[in-house]
Amino acid sequence: MSYTAWIISIGNELLIGKTVNTNASWLARKLTLLGYDVRRIITVPDSEEDEVEVFRDAIKRGIRVVISTGGLGPTFDDRTSEYLAKALNRKYVINDEALRLVVETFKSRGLELTEPRLKQAKMPEGAKPLPNPVGTAPGIWVEEGNTIIIALPGVPAEMMAIFENYVEPRLREMGPRLHFVEKSITVKGVPEADLAPIIEKGMKMSNRIYIKSHPKGHEIRAPLVEVHVYVSSEDIKSAEDEINRVLNFLISAIREKGGEVLSA
Amino acid sequence: MSYTAWIISIGNELLIGKTVNTNASWLARKLTLLGYDVRRIITVPDSEEDEVEVFRDAIKRGIRVVISTGGLGPTFDDRTSEYLAKALNRKYVINDEALRLVVETFKSRGLELTEPRLKQAKMPEGAKPLPNPVGTAPGIWVEEGNTIIIALPGVPAEMMAIFENYVEPRLREMGPRLHFVEKSITVKGVPEADLAPIIEKGMKMSNRIYIKSHPKGHEIRAPLVEVHVYVSSEDIKSAEDEINRVLNFLISAIREKGGEVLSA
Numbered sequence: 001m002s003y004t005a006w007i008i009s010i011g012n013e014l015l016i017g018k019t020v021n022t023n024a025s026w027l028a029r030k031l032t033l034l035g036y037d038v039r040r041i042i043t044v045p046d047s048e049e050d051e052v053e054v055f056r057d058a059i060k061r062g063i064r065v066v067i068s069t070g071g072l073g074p075t076f077d078d079r080t081s082e083y084l085a086k087a088l089n090r091k092y093v094i095n096d097e098a099l100r101l102v103v104e105t106f107k108s109r110g111l112e113l114t115e116p117r118l119k120q121a122k123m124p125e126g127a128k129p130l131p132n133p134v135g136t137a138p139g140i141w142v143e144e145g146n147t148i149i150i151a152l153p154g155v156p157a158e159m160m161a162i163f164e165n166y167v168e169p170r171l172r173e174m175g176p177r178l179h180f181v182e183k184s185i186t187v188k189g190v191p192e193a194d195l196a197p198i199i200e201k202g203m204k205m206s207n208r209i210y211i212k213s214h215p216k217g218h219e220i221r222a223p224l225v226e227v228h229v230y231v232s233s234e235d236i237k238s239a240e241d242e243i244n245r246v247l248n249f250l251i252s253a254i255r256e257k258g259g260e261v262l263s264a
Numbered sequence: 265m266s267y268t269a270w271i272i273s274i275g276n277e278l279l280i281g282k283t284v285n286t287n288a289s290w291l292a293r294k295l296t297l298l299g300y301d302v303r304r305i306i307t308v309p310d311s312e313e314d315e316v317e318v319f320r321d322a323i324k325r326g327i328r329v330v331i332s333t334g335g336l337g338p339t340f341d342d343r344t345s346e347y348l349a350k351a352l353n354r355k356y357v358i359n360d361e362a363l364r365l366v367v368e369t370f371k372s373r374g375l376e377l378t379e380p381r382l383k384q385a386k387m388p389e390g391a392k393p394l395p396n397p398v399g400t401a402p403g404i405w406v407e408e409g410n411t412i413i414i415a416l417p418g419v420p421a422e423m424m425a426i427f428e429n430y431v432e433p434r435l436r437e438m439g440p441r442l443h444f445v446e447k448s449i450t451v452k453g454v455p456e457a458d459l460a461p462i463i464e465k466g467m468k469m470s471n472r473i474y475i476k477s478h479p480k481g482h483e484i485r486a487p488l489v490e491v492h493v494y495v496s497s498e499d500i501k502s503a504e505d506e507i508n509r510v511l512n513f514l515i516s517a518i519r520e521k522g523g524e525v526l527s528a
Binding site: 009011012013014015016017018019020021022024025026027028029030031032038039040041042043044045050073074075076077111114116117135136155182191192193194195196197199200203210212213214215228230 | 273275276277278279280281282283284285286288289290291292293294295296302303304305306307308309314337338339340341375378380381399400419455456457458459460461463464467474476477478479492494
């Protein structure tokens with residue numbers, strides 16, 4: 001079983017640079033900590049052609065978990081649910097359970113059930129709605145072959161509430177039960193290029209470890225580099241042993257080069 | 265001539281949710297203001313398979329401008345230049361001009377020219393290096409068919425400095441010379457679902473206009489929605505006339521619904 005994941009961000013506001021895609025990094029973090037391997041984050045416009053293509057591509061590749069954000073709202077261009085039905089070659093129908101959720105929400109707040117609101121109860125045939133504790137649009141959980149597609153709203157508070165309450169527990173259940181451990185050190189006085197061979201050696205100490213350098217200061221005049229080490233493992237004890245072993249190597253190699261390790 | 269653009273973000277740190285992709289939104293904004301139509305933002309890992317695939321995909325589709333960030337540094341997994349050569353089916357060679365830039369930078373600062381540093385002078389055959397005013401890795405400008413591929417470093421200060429000095433002027437020169445105008449209003453007291461039909465009418469007033477609502481408050485208890493209107497046009501006067509005409513319509517329709525327009 002592979003535990004690959006894709007995140008699909010839908011919305012013109014992302015493509016014109018009006019909005020920074022914090023939803024994607026939040027979801028990427030969550031999925032990584034659950035042991036899933038996020039292979040791609042793709043931002044597409046609110047467009048039938050693009051949305052259908054990217055959902056179909058993920059299914060064709062057998063990506064295990066695909067999470068989309070955006071396009072579930074009540075406005076004319078919020079059509080993720082409809083395009084998802086098309087991508088799946090399924091009917092786009094009123095979902096009884098979703099209708100119940102939507103009607104409940106509106107009744108309890110004394111609001112009218114207008115056409116744009118009713119739209120939020122329509123889903124691909126065979127989908128399961130995910131209750132929205134914060135807004136009105138339910139999320140969508142639908143499976144096709146080996147792939148689970150989860151469509152969430154783009155409003156961060158709604159996306160997070162649905163994910164934490166109705167998605168995360170199920171993904172943890174069916175996930176690889178991997179632990180993800182990470183540590184960072186900040187290195188002063190060694191340019192990134194001189195750290196490169198040390199990092200390469202560290203990487204070779206374990207095939208479950210990944211090390212990445214991130215320059216923070218001025219590369220040449222005042223080199224300051226964050227070295228980020230992460231490892232995933234089935235048991236947390238061995239992950240921690242592994243990361244400490246590699247970190248100890250890195251720290252002594254950096255000091256030998258005359259570097260200063262500011263935080264560990 | 266089409267003015268499509270893709271942004272390709274390269275780096276595992278983005279896919280594990282360690283880093284928020286501010287580079288992509290910064291570039292998306294810049295490209296949009298230059299009149300380019302950003303059709304996709306794709307984040308891929310530091311991996312040969314993924315990088316080659318996504319560059320080839322963009323070329324095959326004839327995307328006009330493709331900008332990548334990341335993978336130009338000195339460490340073992342910074343291999344965007346090499347993978348780009350592969351995607352182009354070109355040799356990966358020392359570029360004389362890039363070598364001159366790299367050697368100059370290091371000499372002037374009294375640093376050794378090590379192997380990882382020399383790597384930064386290697387590029388796909390036929391590429392033009394873009395000087396890096398802030399760091400050591402030059403950017404890459406390479407053309408293939410109808411597509412221009414521009415590879416920039418992932419460090420934001422370096423990415424921005426290269427873009428503003430050596431990319432933006434050229435893209436403006438060859439661009440559509442479109443003006444992009446936008447305005448936002450904040451609406452209190454009308455839920456997004458009730459704004460939907462008003463927005464739909466506004467959209468139909470012009471085919472150069474795009475309107476998007478962004479819920480900010482609590483959808484039901486205290487609806488607060490930002491309505492963002494943008495328009496592109498060859499001349500700035502007609503763009504502004506257009507946006508004002510649509511905004512006036514929106515504001516009066518919202519007031520008729522009992523909504524309050526907080527800022528315009």
